[in-house]
Amino acid sequence: MQYRSIKGFSGLGQLGILLSFLGLGFIMVMAVQFLIGLQLVPSGMPVEKMGEEMIKAMMLPENVNYARASQVLSTFFLFFVPAALYMLICHGKNASWLGFNKHINARQVLIGFFLIFFANVIATPLAEISKNILAHAPHLNAIAKNMEDAYSDQVTALSNLKSWGEFLMAILIMAFFPALFEEIFFRGALQNLFERWWKAPLIAVLVTSVLFSLIHMSLYLFLSRALLGFILGLMYQRSRNLWVNIIAHFLNNSIALIQMFWISRHNGKVEVDKLDPKFPVWGGLIAVAITWGLFVLFNKVSLKNRNLVTFEEQNLVDKADPFHSYTPSNNT
Numbered sequence: 001m002q003y004r005s006i007k008g009f010s011g012l013g014q015l016g017i018l019l020s021f022l023g024l025g026f027i028m029v030m031a032v033q034f035l036i037g038l039q040l041v042p043s044g045m046p047v048e049k050m051g052e053e054m055i056k057a058m059m060l061p062e063n064v065n066y067a068r069a070s071q072v073l074s075t076f077f078l079f080f081v082p083a084a085l086y087m088l089i090c091h092g093k094n095a096s097w098l099g100f101n102k103h104i105n106a107r108q109v110l111i112g113f114f115l116i117f118f119a120n121v122i123a124t125p126l127a128e129i130s131k132n133i134l135a136h137a138p139h140l141n142a143i144a145k146n147m148e149d150a151y152s153d154q155v156t157a158l159s160n161l162k163s164w165g166e167f168l169m170a171i172l173i174m175a176f177f178p179a180l181f182e183e184i185f186f187r188g189a190l191q192n193l194f195e196r197w198w199k200a201p202l203i204a205v206l207v208t209s210v211l212f213s214l215i216h217m218s219l220y221l222f223l224s225r226a227l228l229g230f231i232l233g234l235m236y237q238r239s240r241n242l243w244v245n246i247i248a249h250f251l252n253n254s255i256a257l258i259q260m261f262w263i264s265r266h267n268g269k270v271e272v273d274k275l276d277p278k279f280p281v282w283g284g285l286i287a288v289a290i291t292w293g294l295f296v297l298f299n300k301v302s303l304k305n306r307n308l309v310t311f312e313e314q315n316l317v318d319k320a321d322p323f324h325s326y327t328p329s330n331n332t
Helices: 011-038 047-058 061-090 106-134 138-158 164-198 201-214 222-239 242-265 281-320
Strands: none
Touching (some): 047 061, 106 242, 106 281
């Protein structure tokens, strides 16, 4: 029998709804960025020059609060709004359909943090491999470098943190909200949809991790971010609790932000590509073994909670429609 959501939408129908809202999110992001940028350029400027001048103005230190507002609103409209609307239309108001529930313990959070830490160790050699491969394709490499330079300029402008007040604000805007909104969309909405629809959790994790990396628009870091997305996807698939992912993702973002704050406070120049420590390939291989062991442990400490979440999801289905075709994945 074909899978359908609580509200009766097929898997393909749900994907269409989610993508439609994602498209709406893109439009809202462009509108927000234009309205904010409009405050930073002189009135009467020719339309053809406004885009370039807005970008330049957003990079200026005195306009950093505008840039931060633009970032948090952009991630809100691009990821949170589509996921929330998708949930309301396809499943109803219960946030458990996006992975929010009370079944979480401190061991899951602690192991989740170390999983992300060692994922970054594995990712470092992957980034170097990507750069070496792209070096043999000059045109593609030039595009990759321009994308990375634009990203670095944006992060550098946002991370010009001179006071503790700015740091605490940045913790929310640059560390917590991106983690919250990205996890809600990619794991809570997209991965959950693929798992329920395809009944193939590993494929759902793989596809979602690729899409997670694509949205970050980086050729040099495509493999690295896909790996991070894969680890986050497996963590959610094993825990069935989105808070575990959000906290681990937030802590990962916070470590980078703390580094930027330290450098800014000591009058140094923030260089994004030098924030991550360099590890050799053999270091990455050791990290793979450690990560595998951590996942075995993570699965063990998550088993009871995962079974409780599965039981509660089935209850929601039974209450909505005893003859419903959707049966939650066992994930054991």
